[in-house]
């Protein structure tokens with residue numbers, strides 16, 4: 001090695017390697033994305049991130065990472081020649097060359113440290129950008145068109161979507177980078193160090209045959225045999241690592257549910273059932289861990305044996321040439337090092353088998369998640385047209401997922417100020433009818449016209465309270481406005497005691513009683529002023545006096561609102577002009593409500 005020209009030579013080497021690498025990498029990615037399942041999965045998940053029409057930055061970052069990876073290979077090559085020079089100087093007891101080598105080392109080491117730090121920063125920054133994009137993309141798909149709700153109806157249900165969005169995305173981006181750059185590093189190192197090894201190795205006589213440059217062939221044969229064994233031993237790890245993720249997520253979900261339903265479980269003293277459910281899920285994890293350990297023992301055992309043999313193997317082969325003074329100590333040490341590098345590079349593919357197994361499992365989980373969302377979006381639903389200040393149902397038929405008829409050919413026409421109470425025995429389909437109207441239920445035929453989602457409010461029996469302040473919960477699903485009148489609304493809903501706590505951040509669904517939560521939901525009606533409101537037993541936890549006051553409050557504040565309620569109590573009758581009775585098996589009856597107090601000022605009943 002001519003150290004005077006090392007800088008120029010290295011720059012030329014890196015430039016050439018960079019151009020060749022970029023061309024080869026692009027071709028390989030295109031071929032994989034076309035012809036392999038996981039290549040297609042990769043494309044489906046993240047092609048758009050790299051599209052230059054969206055942004056040129058990701059490809060530029062990636063090019064920077066390729067450059068730094070090649071830079072690191074070049075540094076290894078330089079270090080290898082440096083060690084040859086050093087050992088040769090020691091062997092010759094040449095102090096002058098030794099001190100020159102020390103100076104060269106300090107330059108190489110400085111460049112190496114700076115490169116390593118820049119490399120770390122660039123890789124991490126790239127991973128963050130990639131993860132942000134992918135997470136936003138998956139969250140958006142999950143929340144669009146109510147996919148998060150509709151996926152429960154598709155055949156390929158997804159377990160633990162939360163884990164897929166949080167953990168699998170992170171694993172996917174970091175493994176993609178680690179594996180792809182690992183491949184590049186290994187292939188380029190393989191070429192560089194095979195070349196060095198070629199220069200250092202001599203002929204070897206075996207079984208009477210003289211093999212020239214034997215060392216190079218031997219290292220390849222050695223690793224090839226080791227790889228064949230490793231693939232056989234390691235294959236089951238792929239399925240096991242998929243199951244590990246699934247079992248862990250299932251266990252975590254069960255734990256989260258105990259926290260979520262803490263009070264109900266505590267009232268029932270349900271600890272025994274919970275304990276056995278948790279133990280059963282945890283035993284799946286443990287069983288899987290043992291299976292992984294037993295497989296890994298064989299796998300790692302093989303890897304350890306292979307890498308230990310590789311330490312002495314090149315020394316044994318070169319020893320006769322060293323002792324017959326054909327090569328220097330420096331050559332001997334560089335051979336060992338180059339052999340190690342070639343062996344490491346080739347072994348990358350073998351050792352990465354485990355990582356690749358995990359990577360494929362992650363891709364299966366992420367694309368399974370997309371499959372489920374796509375299938376959910378294909379599900380049918382009622383035809384909903386948005387029209388202001390009206391609620392019309394035309395020939396609506398609602399069934400259960402098992403095709404049992406709940407409501408058949410229903411027709412309704414409710415103008416402003418109209419009010420309808422839906423009644424029927426438990427399980428007859430009242431809530432499902434409202435789901436159909438909201439567009440959530442796929443097993444529906446017919447047409448619906450109603451105001452758009454901004455002017456339509458559905459209040460379930462148990463209101464959903466988001467994390468955050470009480471003010472946020474009161475405005476949900478709208479964002480908090482300034483000067484919002486929240487205190488006034490709380491007062492009207494007989495929740496004055498909560499006014500001082502409006503901006504307290506707490507888990508309000510655990511603090512407020514169900515009746516208070518239901519009144520908070522009535523507060524939402526007052527704040528968001530919808531044109532139509534659907535109340536599904538939304539006052540069931542209030543006493544009759546409070547319920548009466550709340551219905552009166554809605555009517556007084558929003559005289560024009562179309563009100564559709566589901567309820568069992570006869571006391572609700574006075575607020576509703578019409579009654580829809582569901583009888584099951586699709587049968588229903590629509591008629592005027594007896595005892596309705598607003599009869600005089602109500603509009604004429606639609607026929």
Ligand SMILES: Nc1ncnc2c1ncn2[C@@H]1O[C@H](COP(=O)(O)OP(=O)(O)OP(=O)(O)O)[C@@H](O)[C@H]1O
Nearest residue numbers: 400401402406424425426427428429430431432433
């Ligand atoms: N996701 C689902 N998958 C399968 N069946 C369902 C699903 N949701 C509801 N059902 C079934 O549809 C039928 C109607 O349920 P729905 O909740 O609409 O009844 P409901 O009249 O509102 O009852 P309640 O008065 O008890 O609230 C029930 O038999 C129920 O078991």
